[in-house]
Amino acid sequence: MANLKQLAAKPEPFSSGHRACAGCGAPIVARMVLLAAENPVVCGCATGCLEVTSSLFPYTSWRTPFIHSAFENAAATISGVEAAYRSLKRQGKLPVDKEIKFIAFGGDGGTYDIGFQSLSGAMERGHNMLYVCYDNEAYMNTNIQRSSATPKGAHTTTSPAGRVIPGKQQFRKDLTAIMAAHNIPYAAQASISHWNDLVTKVQKALAVNGPSFINVLQPCRLGWDFPPEETVEIAREAVDCCFWPLYEVVDGEWRLTYKPREKKSVIDWMKKQGRFKHLFRPGNEAILAEIQANVDREWEKLLKKCGETAEK
Amino acid sequence: MAIVEKAAYTGNEAMAEAMRQINPDVVAAYPITPATESVQLFSNFVADGQVNTEFVTVESEHSAMSACSGASAAGARVMTGTSSQGLILMAEMLYIAAGLRCPIILAEVNRALSAPINIHCDHSDTMAVRDAGWIQIFSENAQEAYDNLIQAVRIAEHPEVLLPAMVTTDGFIISHGMEAVELLTDEEVKSFIGQYRATRPLLDVDHPITVGGLDFTDFYFEHRRQIAQAVENARRVIPEIGQEFGRRFGRFYGFIDPYKLDDAELVMVALGSTAGTARATVDGLRTEGIKAGLLKIRVFRPFPAAEIAEALGRAKAVAVMDRSDGLAGCGGPLFAEVRSALYGGKNTPPVVDYIYGLGGRDINVNDLRRVFIDLARLAAGEPVGQLVTYLGVRE
Ligand SMILES: Cc1ncc(C[n+]2csc(CCOP(=O)(O)OP(=O)(O)O)c2C)c(N)n1
Numbered sequence: 001m002a003n004l005k006q007l008a009a010k011p012e013p014f015s016s017g018h019r020a021c022a023g024c025g026a027p028i029v030a031r032m033v034l035l036a037a038e039n040p041v042v043c044g045c046a047t048g049c050l051e052v053t054s055s056l057f058p059y060t061s062w063r064t065p066f067i068h069s070a071f072e073n074a075a076a077t078i079s080g081v082e083a084a085y086r087s088l089k090r091q092g093k094l095p096v097d098k099e100i101k102f103i104a105f106g107g108d109g110g111t112y113d114i115g116f117q118s119l120s121g122a123m124e125r126g127h128n129m130l131y132v133c134y135d136n137e138a139y140m141n142t143n144i145q146r147s148s149a150t151p152k153g154a155h156t157t158t159s160p161a162g163r164v165i166p167g168k169q170q171f172r173k174d175l176t177a178i179m180a181a182h183n184i185p186y187a188a189q190a191s192i193s194h195w196n197d198l199v200t201k202v203q204k205a206l207a208v209n210g211p212s213f214i215n216v217l218q219p220c221r222l223g224w225d226f227p228p229e230e231t232v233e234i235a236r237e238a239v240d241c242c243f244w245p246l247y248e249v250v251d252g253e254w255r256l257t258y259k260p261r262e263k264k265s266v267i268d269w270m271k272k273q274g275r276f277k278h279l280f281r282p283g284n285e286a287i288l289a290e291i292q293a294n295v296d297r298e299w300e301k302l303l304k305k306c307g308e309t310a311e312k
Numbered sequence: 313m314a315i316v317e318k319a320a321y322t323g324n325e326a327m328a329e330a331m332r333q334i335n336p337d338v339v340a341a342y343p344i345t346p347a348t349e350s351v352q353l354f355s356n357f358v359a360d361g362q363v364n365t366e367f368v369t370v371e372s373e374h375s376a377m378s379a380c381s382g383a384s385a386a387g388a389r390v391m392t393g394t395s396s397q398g399l400i401l402m403a404e405m406l407y408i409a410a411g412l413r414c415p416i417i418l419a420e421v422n423r424a425l426s427a428p429i430n431i432h433c434d435h436s437d438t439m440a441v442r443d444a445g446w447i448q449i450f451s452e453n454a455q456e457a458y459d460n461l462i463q464a465v466r467i468a469e470h471p472e473v474l475l476p477a478m479v480t481t482d483g484f485i486i487s488h489g490m491e492a493v494e495l496l497t498d499e500e501v502k503s504f505i506g507q508y509r510a511t512r513p514l515l516d517v518d519h520p521i522t523v524g525g526l527d528f529t530d531f532y533f534e535h536r537r538q539i540a541q542a543v544e545n546a547r548r549v550i551p552e553i554g555q556e557f558g559r560r561f562g563r564f565y566g567f568i569d570p571y572k573l574d575d576a577e578l579v580m581v582a583l584g585s586t587a588g589t590a591r592a593t594v595d596g597l598r599t600e601g602i603k604a605g606l607l608k609i610r611v612f613r614p615f616p617a618a619e620i621a622e623a624l625g626r627a628k629a630v631a632v633m634d635r636s637d638g639l640a641g642c643g644g645p646l647f648a649e650v651r652s653a654l655y656g657g658k659n660t661p662p663v664v665d666y667i668y669g670l671g672g673r674d675i676n677v678n679d680l681r682r683v684f685i686d687l688a689r690l691a692a693g694e695p696v697g698q699l700v701t702y703l704g705v706r707e
Contacts, residue, residue, distance in 0.1 A: 040517035044382065055525035065514040067385050068524035069378060069408050076375035079368060080340060080382025080390075085515055087337040087366035087388060100517055118378065121371030 002199035007035050011063075018061040019053040023228025025218035025235065026050040026107075027061070028192045029134040033103065033216075034064065036202035041101045042085075044078040046110030047071035049141045049220075050134060072114040075122035075131055078104035082127045101206050102129040108149035109139040112175050123182045123211045130205045130212045133175065136220035144223040148173040151243075152294070153287055154275045156223070161278035166287060171294055179213040180249040186212035188248035188257075192219075193236035197246055197257050204248070217244045225274025234272060241266040242299040247306060254305040266295045321493040323486035326454040327393070327419045327479075328353035330461040332363055333501035336417070337388035337508075340368035340379035345431045346483040347395040347421040373398035377405030377416075384414035385523050387513025389465070392416065395483060396423035399437045403444070409476045410445025410539060412524055415468035415508075418446075418478040419461060421487045422584065422635075424671040432672020433483035435583065436636040438612075439645045445539050447477035447546055448613040450583045452569075454491045456610075457481045459563055462496070465505045466553045472545040482585040482635075484672065496561060504560065543614045550611055567616035569608040570623045572598065576605025577628040578687040581620075581650050583609050586633055586668075586675055593680040604684050609646070617653035624654060628691035630663040631683045637667045643700045662690045668703040679704055 013034035020027050026049050034041065042065045045051040051068045054061040069077050082102045088094045104122075106115050111133040119131060138156045139145040146159040152171045155161040159168035180187040185208040190198040198216060205212035219234040221227070226234055238244040241264040246257045267288050270276040279287055303309065321329065328350040331339070339358075341351045358367045368383075370376045376392050384390045394402065399420060409416050422438055424430040438448060447467055451457035457479060464477040481487050496504070512521050527535055551566045558564025571591055573579065578597075580590050587608040597604040607623050609616065624630055632651070634644025642648070647665035654660050666683055669675045683703065690696060 042386070042514050042517065052526050055522050057525040057527045057531050060522035060525060062522050063520060065517055065520045066522045067382060067514055069381050069412065070404060073375060073378035073405070076370060076378035077382035079370075079375075080338065080379030080384075081386040081514055083338045083340070083366040083368045083379065084383035084386035084388035084390075087364065087383075088386075088515065090366075091337070091364050093337075094515060098517070100515065117371060118375050121375055124371075125369065 002036065002196050002203070007199065010035055013063050014054070015061045015063060017059065019056060020049065021222055021228070023221040023231045024049070025136065025192050025220065025231050026134050027054070029132065029216050029218055030054065030105065032192070032195060032198050033132055033202050036199040037101055037103070037206060038203065039099050039101045039206070040064070041103050042081055044068065044074045044081065044104040046074035046106035046115055047141070048107035048110050049136070050105055050107065052141060071110055073118045074104040074106045074110060074115060075119040078102050078129050079122040079125065079127045082129050102127070104129060104131045106131070106133055107140070108133060108135040108137055109147045112148045112173050120182065123179065123184050123213065126210050128210060130202070130214065133215045134218040135215055136218045136223060137172070138220070138223050140220050140223045149175065152291055153279050155278060156275070166278055166284055176213070176215045183252065184211045184213060185209065185251055186248070188214045189244065189246060190214055191217040191235045191239050191244055191246060193232050193239060194246060194258060201248060201257070204250070223275065226272055230272070237264065237269045237272070240264045241269045241295065243269060243295050245299065245302055247302065256302070256306040256308055259308070263299070266292050318492040318494050320490050321454055322488050322490050323454040323457050323481040324349040324421070324488065325353060326458040326493050327461055327481065329495055330458045331391055331419070332357045333496070333498050334391065334462065334465055334505060335363045336365055336391040338366050338368065338380070338383035338390045339392060340370050340376045340383065341392045342370055342373045342376045342394065342398060344373070344395045344398040346423060346487040347393045347398070347419065349487070350393050350419055373401040374405055377402040377409060380416045381405060381409045381412055381414050384409070384416050385412060385513070386515045387510035389508040390414070390416045391419070393419035393421070395421040396425055396437045400425065400440055403441055406441050406444040406446060406476070413474040413542070414476055415474050416476040417461065417464050417468060418476065420478045420480040421483045422480050423483040430671040431483070433485050434635045434670045434672065438478070438480050439636040439638065442613060442645065445475060445543070446613060447475055447550070447611070449477065449479045449611050450609065451479060451481045451486065452585055452587045452608065454481070454486055454489070455493050457486060458493055458495065459557065459565065462501055462504060463553050463557050463565065467546060467550055469508055470549045471511070473542050473549050475539070475542050475546065480584070485585045500561070504557070547614050565610065567609070567611045567619045568623055569610055571606040571608065573605040573607060573623055575603055576626070577603040577691050578684050579605045579607055579624060579627040579630050580633060580680065580683060581607045581609065581630060581646065582633040583612065583635065583646060586635065589675060589677060590633070590680055593677045593684065596677065597681070597684055602684065602688065615649050617649070620650055620653045621657045624661070625659050627659065627661045629661050629687040631687050632663060632665050634665055634667045635669045637670065647700070662696045664690070664696060664698070665700045666703045667700065673704055675704060
């Protein structure tokens with residue numbers, strides 16, 4: 001369990017002054033993850049909103065060593081940094097007492113899609129690194145194109161709500177489960193709304209010996225279309241309606257880390273976001289019902305994996 | 313100059329031996345024919361504890377070059393090897409490795425590009441990435457491949473260069489051909505290359521830096537200009553290191569390697585293993601009293617334009633041998649650059665291009681004799697009919 005007072009007393013690891021939109025959740029992810037780290041860290045980041053807004057030369061928000069190289073290779077790049085660390089340390093070219101941790105960040109496009117192979121490879125090789133996906137459910141940096149993390153029905157610029165096709169046609173990829181299936185020591189799903197849960201997960205992830213993965217829900221006020229002051233609230237409601245459950249998989253054991261007191265309606269959550277507004281026009285009721293049914297089914301499956309029952 | 317006995321090595325084995333002696337901190341590599349073998353041999357060195365290297369068995373060449381860049385930025389001495397599809401799959405990362413000023417060393421085995429798929433030698437792969445900001449050194453044989461790889465470490469890591477470097481051999485012809493090679497001792501290699509000390513490594517957590525930030529209109533151009541300057545600096549560094557290598561070990565290296573050019577009228581320009589065949593052809597023609605010569609180009613990047621112009625200063629006709637077709641519709645890449653190097657100089661002989669050997673098509677002394685016979689006609693004043701000839705192809 002993290003302690004807010006202690007976190008607040010730490011030096012700021014991710015400085016303000018970056019170029020992210022007002023209400024952007026991505027810097028919240030970076031800041032919380034870095035605050036959670038107890039050792040010195042070296043970070044990498046895939047091309048995307050977080051990288052372009054935080055490292056505009058000659059400025060940087062990163063008070064840790066940081067590397068960006070391309071879009072699809074944050075995992076491979078950090079795996080190389082970690083390999084260098086292991087090699088130099090083993091050869092006595094680095095102080096043996098200093099333990100450094102390695103964290104790669106990537107958006108959902110850079111993680112679920114184009115960077116998927118690189119991520120899978122790095123996890124399989126067993127590098128001592130944490131990969132954090134800040135999942136805003138579309139390619140936001142290039143103006144809101146659909147990714148395989150975009151939820152069904154959402155309007156994006158490449159899955160537009162048109163006269164014939166009402167937004168994205170497919171359900172999202174369950175990446176957290178896929179990463180858990182890599183049998184890595186730690187995989188988890190978190191949200192910017194539950195800071196203590198997130199910070200605790202990062203600390204657990206960094207404590208394991210081997211690769212770890214955390215998928216963090218990061219509402220995008222621009223792409224999801226809601227007022228900027230509601231970012232954290234939108235994230236919280238995603239958790240409460242079980243669209244984005246909070247759980248962890250530790251050495252293959254699934255565990256729910258938060259169970260909503262009352263499971264809310266996913267449709268009510270969708271209503272607050274412009275990206276779904278076309279679904280509330282008459283004629284789309286069946287799609288809404290299908291989305292709710294899918295969330296219900298996935299939640300039941302997750303409860304079973306976690307050894308929980310639906311009732312409180 | 314305690315040189316050990318000559319022994320028989322294939323090009324890949326010689327490259328692997330050089331890698332073992334260089335003993336890089338990190339190697340990240342992915343298998344592809346004909347480069348695989350040196351990576352396999354290197355894996356054995358790792359498995360047997362003969363090197364201190366952390367070997368990263370990546371899932372693609374793109375990740376190989378990504379991991380190499382990360383490791384290099386972290387402060388490690390880094391190597392990899394590849395060919396063909398692997399090299400062009402890396403293409404995005406080759407540019408980035410140079411842009412991030414990572415002095416990575418790549419043992420490249422020249423192989424044709426798909427489609428159609430083919431595993432044999434031509435230079436299409438290396439030529440396809442010629443403008444990535446890498447130093448490119450071609451080798452004529454296994455000995456040169458070995459020597460070049462060792463020198464490449466010094467060139468790339470030179471503080472005024474800090475650019476990645478690839479050393480190429482010709483697929484199968486060199487990579488799998490067995491030759492007598494003189495290896496240096498492990499100690500000699502170690503003392504020649506020295507220790508690598510990165511100036512601003514990521515692993516210096518007490519002095520955090522941001523690598524690979526976003527540059528817009530206000531800085532990008534300056535940073536690219538610095539890379540151009542590094543390439544310019546490499547012009548000075550490459551021959552310096554080639555000379556130092558020669559003084560210490562007896563084999564001297566420069567940008568180019570002229571053969572019987574002092575009085576040559578008919579000159580062939582070639583890269584890689586074909587230089588050996590061309591030298592034999594020149595020798596044959598010389599016995600017949602024909603003033604033939606060869607200009608072998610060792611370093612393709614930076615391109616030694618001034619050295620080439622100087623070396624071709626007395627030629628009456630020049631044939632450029634391109635083992636790749638840029639598909640530009642006006643000749644191969646070597647032709648374009650050699651011809652341009654002569655422009656504005658004192659001597660501007662007719663220069664023609666021969667595209668040959670694609671996909672490993674064999675080239676022999678008779679083929680090259682034919683080229684010299686063409687040159688003799690041009691030197692005698694016959695106008696250039698055909699600028700670009702496909703040599704040894706059924707048409
Ligand atoms: C190989 C390659 N393809 C495409 C791009 C263009 N591109 C840059 S960022 C980006 C989208 C990033 O989306 P995501 O990973 O979801 O992160 P976000 O911007 O949403 O934070 C794209 C398509 C690129 N830089 N490189």
